[in-house]
Amino acid sequence: MRKGLIGILIGAALSLSAPVMAEKPSxxxxxxxxxxxxxxxxxxxxxxxxxxxxxxxxxxxxxxxRNQPEKRLTLDEYIPRAVPDWKVKKARRLYDEHYTVLQRIGEEYGVQPRFLVALWGVESNFGALxxxxxxxxxxxxxxxxxxxxxxxxxxxxxxxxxxxxxxxxxxxxxxxxxxxxxxxxxxxxxxxxxxxxxxxxxxxxxxxxxxxxxxxxxxxxxxAGWDSEYTWGRQVKVPEGIERELSGLGQDKAKTLAEWEGLGIRRMNNTSLPDVDINAWLIQPDDEYGRSYLVYGNYQSLMKWNRSHYFAIAVSHLADRIKSG
Missing domain, CATH: 1.10.8.350 (Bacterial muramidase)
Incomplete structure (x- = not known):
């Protein structure tokens, strides 16, 4: 009996000392x-x-x-889906259609118009979505x-x-x-x-x-620091055995194009990198066996818009396709 009473008293004391959780409002x-x-x-x-x-x-x-997709495509799978030929064709048409206003705004803000159209296309399919x-x-x-x-x-x-x-x-x-x-x-x-x-x-x-x-x-x-004197970067060939620690967007990862060339990095057609004094970063969003890119400060600006390499590369790829049209 006494033990039961003690238990009741202890339980009451604990209930009084326990924090009361606020009920979530409707x-x-x-x-x-x-x-x-x-x-x-x-x-x-x-x-x-x-x-x-x-x-x-x-x-x-x-x-x-809570249920955003977890399955991850490789860049080789993702880029054709994000930037299909029909979207490139539409981007070029809209670039021409809005050329006057794009040029005015591009000059005012110091941003190449093709990147504005590319962002428009990747973000909302040119306003459709x-x-x-x-x-x-x-x-x-x-x-x-x-x-x-x-x-x-x-x-x-x-x-x-x-x-x-x-x-x-x-x-x-x-x-x-x-x-x-x-x-x-x-x-x-x-x-x-x-x-x-x-x-x-x-x-x-x-x-x-x-x-x-x-x-x-x-x-x-x-x-975000855009510089219209430069592009965003380019896909490159990286020699086997290059240290993985060299890739990334940290300030300590930046090297000049000449330094990257000295490490054996070349354009996709095996020619030398541009003879331009600019810092670049090596990125390999999938792994060392996937696509590799040397990117500039403008790519860092795109990453401030959306912290996704896939997003930034899709925008950059579409901007390049607009330019080549």
Missing amino acids: FDNYVIGLKEEGATKGIDSLLLEQAFDGIRYRERAVKAD TGNYNVVEALTTLAYDGRREAFFRKEVFAALTILQEGHIAPSDMKGSWAGAMGQCQFMPSSFISFAADGNNDGKKDIWTSKPDVFASSANYLKN
């Missing part, structure tokens, strides 16, 4: 909290009602965030889910700021399941930092205005 209450915080940040109350009107928890966005999610709804869902709450919550308020500035109406703010928006697929925070008015109409419209899409992409690359 999605609707979470939205109320976002509205309240938005108001403290100076977002108009009517706009808050419009932006959150009728939004619901989107399970599909959460599943997409931009996503049909309500951006505020998708971002709120992912913030509520909690896996990356701080990141997505920040993006919610960035999206509200864009709406407050009048660049687009709440009902037209569409994007991907992750909240990437428009034809250049900017996250709201990237929009605030880099979106540009390419047609001087007072708005930054990356959804429907091609000049704004081109100017925004160019502004991003300019701020």
Whole structure:
């Protein structure tokens, strides 16, 4: 009896000392909290009602965030899929069609126009695939889910700021399941930092205005350190036995083209590397048996846009195909 009483007393003491876990609010209450915080940040109350009107928890966005494809293609498999001949043909046609505005924007920001078209093609198939999610709804869902709450919550308020500035109406703010928006697929925070008015109409419209899409992409690359005096790099042949430790994008991995040539690296046609005094990095995204590239600072700028070698190489490959047309 006494042992039973002691057990009860100990159990009661433990229950009193144990931390009480806060119950997760409902999605609707979470939205109320976002509205309240938005108001403290100076977002108009009517706009808050419009932006959150009728939004619901989107399970599909959460599943997409948690179940991104794990199967990895090699570059030899990926490049023909990412940059098929039909896309090259379309890129060349659109480059010619928008040549005047591309040249103006390219000169203003110091970015070769072919890279602007290539980014446009890889990111959204030239504006055809931009996503049909309500951006505020998708971002709120992912913030509520909690896996990356701080990141997505920040993006919610960035999206509200864009709406407050009048660049687009709440009902037209569409994007991907992750909240990437428009034809250049900017996250709201990237929009605030880099979106540009390419047609001087007072708005930054990356959804429907091609000049704004081109100017925004160019502004991003300019701020990422782009140098229009140079290209991005090139595929190369690497001699057998070269040390794997030499590859990578770290500053300690940079060598001049002359130094790389001294290590036996050549162009794909076995000729010498360009006689240009510029730093380059050796990358082998698959392994030493896959494709090898020597890349320049502009490639590093593309990697700031998207930290994927496959993305950066696809953009670079398409830009080269546009040039060769």
